[in-house]
Every structure is written in structure tokens, then in C-alpha cells.
Amino acid sequence: MTLPKKTLAMVQTGPLKIEPRELEIPQIDADSAILKIEACGICGSDYEQFEGKLATPMPAVPGHEPLGTIAAIGDNAAKRWGVDVGDRVAVETMIACHCCSICLSGSYHLCGSRRIYSYIPLKDQHGMWGAYAQYMFLDPNSVLHKVNKDIPAEIAVIFNPLGAGFRWAVEIPETKPGDTVVIMGPGQRGLSSVIACKAAGAKTIIVTGLEADAKKLEVAKIFGAHHTIDVQNENASAKIQQYSNGGADVVVDVTSYATEPVREALGYVRPGGTIVLAGVKGFKPVEGFISDWIVLKEITIKGAIGVTTSGYKNAIDLIEKGEVPLHKMHTHNFKLTEAELAIKTLARQVEGDESIHSCLIPEF
């Protein structure tokens, strides 16, 4: 593969400002690589970054869900990662040190000196730290996973939300065959949680959403949800009690901003059950949160941020098997130069249009 001298990249220069720029592709050393981007997934974090809410460095190239092929690679990197030029890989978002006590305990996604693709400033060396681009730099501490090249890029790139589904809804709460699971929020991560719970053998899967989520709740059923609840027009509490026979084994909250689900989850879970909180709320207090329920019902509450190797591996295995109609949640392919439109479509700011899973597909 011959590398061009420059790459087109969409650069976020300030809150709500993204513009195309050309960046020079650097020479790589023995330990790093250059990825030719095939697709970059878009999620709620992209919107938060775009808005400036995440206080991420600017200017920077956004895009933290990269799928691509290795365009150039150093000898050490090829050996370490077991990949070569032409291989298709999914790239993990976090660049951890892999040496500190947190990394060595297995929680490398919480590494104190970790960096995150797309949150690294443009002025840091070549600036190619995000996947809103034709090419991206692969740091020596990256974690890569090979992906079968026969899968369409927009489906293969679902490895990212699906990895979250496996980690947040199965691994962390230890969801087992026969369990009843309530998933709050039917966005791409909620739908991914449905797919993961189904794969794990959950017996009853219940998904809650808003009136505006009707289409997404339909997709949840395609992926194996047994019941869906519109929390604005139905009595969610009563329905969940009925469907779960007295409370769910596992409740997963993937909603963002809204704090009601955190309060409600205490009522949905069975005594001795587990709640996973995976949606951030903008540092708001939860009104009406009665901690006594945690004591009286011996509820376990766990937080979930990010995805680690096991979640990604499960996701890629499922994608490669091709048994789940993942295209049902993929709604939009956008060009690189349409990055802003892609973000706004996800955020319901484009009238008459809304995405579930979407991605940027660069042109060459």
C-alpha cells in the first residue's frame, strides 16, 4: 500500500465548529502504524465533544470508534499486534500505559495516564489522533483486533457499541442464562445490550424508552427483546413487576442526561439483584433517590465506563458469525465532510431524520 503525503481530516476548532483540513502523514517508527480508515462510528460522546461539554482539547481530530486497514506498520508493531499491511482492524479507544498497577490489575481502561483517541490535541506531533479522517496514527500502546474483511464496513464498525453491550449488560452484571434483564434506553448501546443479553441466554429482556423512541423499541424486538415499554404512556413499574415476576435480576441504565432512570431502577430490580449505571447525567444529583432500597433489597450497583478487550472480542465474534441482522440498527452512512450533519442527525437536530447507529465513511 503506498501512502499519500497528506490526509484529509475533519478538525474540531472550537465548540460547534468542525472544518476540513489537510494533515501531513508522518513517517512511522518501528513501534507504530498508520491506519487507513474505512469507517468511524458516531455516538453520544461525539455530540458531547462537538458541543464542548466534555472539555476535550481543541483543536483536535474527533472520532474514537475507528475501523480500518493497516496502511503502514513498523516491524516491532507488526510483531506485537500480529497484524500486517492490508489487515482490517478494530481499534480500541483507550491508549493505556499497560504498566501501572491499575493496568496490571486488568482495568487498563481506567489507567491514570491513559490517553483517548480523538481527545488528543492537534498540536501533539502529527495531530492524526482521531478517525474523522482518511488516515489515523496508531500509537504503540494501542489495542487492535483483527476483523474479517468480508463484512461491510458500516456493520463491522458496530464492534464499538456492541462491545459496550457485552461489557455493560453481560460481563459487569454477570448476566446468566435464564435471567430477566431490564434495559433502560433503546439507543445503539441499549440495542447492543439486547443483542448481548440474548447471546448470553437471558430469558426475559425488557426495554424501556420514550414515546419518541417507538422505532428503536421496534428494533429492540427484532434483536430479541420480549417486552418494550413506553415510560411516558405506560406504567413501567407495574409492567416490569408483571413481566419479571417480582423484579429483574439485572437492570442496565444506558440513558444519558435523564436522572429518573437511576431512581426507577431501584424499584425495577429484584431483591439481591444488580443495577449497572452506564449513562452519564452531567453531574446532576438524582432527585428522589432513596438509598434505603439499596440496603433493604441488598442491591448491587455498579458503574460502567468504556469497553475492554473481552467485550470487543465478543462483539467481533458475533459480528463475524453474521447471525444477527445488525443492519436493522444501522441507519446512516455519512461522508467525512458531513461529520457535523452526522452528529446533528444523531442528536435529533435534523428535522424529519434521526439516526440509530451511523458512521462516517471516508472517500479516497
Ligand SMILES: [Zn+2]
Ligand atoms: Zn463512541
Ligand SMILES: [Zn+2]
Ligand atoms: Zn496504566
